[in-house]
Amino acid sequence: MGPGVTFAIVIGSLVLSIVGGYYVTRGVLALAARNTARESLPPAPAPDASAEEGPDGPEAAPVPDVGPTSPQAVAALRGGTWIGILERLAITGLILVGYPGGIAILVAIKGLGRYPELREKPEASERFVIGTLASMVWATGLGVLALWLIG
Secondary structure: OOHHHHHHHHHHHHHHHHHHHHHHHHHHHHHHHHHHHHHHOOOOOOOOOOOOEEOOEEOOOOOOOOOOOOHHHHHHOOOHHHHHHHHHHHHHHHHHOOOOOHHHHHHHHHHHHHHHHHHHOHHHHHHHHHHHHHHHHHHHHHHHHHHHHHO
16 A cells, blocks of 8 residues: 555545544434433323313423533533543544553543543533543544555
């Protein structure tokens, strides 16, 4: 394989790690928020003839705004999008240069940097863990795939 193809694979994997990882992480957080909202709903009462009905049928209880996409969690972890971009770039890059052990250093720095926010606002910890894991899995997978393609 020529150096041009290798260069294209490396650059392509880094770009796809950043851009694709953004959408993958957002999707995983949205799925987690749906599950969190469903788990926090009170049990539905058994339907009976005395239930109040609105124009569209029985009145539904509002879905609570909880979980990893709640405004409180998002506000607590401001800057998370940029941190995620840099994290995915670093993880894919570390795999490509043959230093996957550097990922442990990266995760430690990220955890220590976010510790004060997570300690003060526990509602943000779910967003932090889910977002970090989704981002890391995506970036690692692309790094490994690129190495395989390079040969």
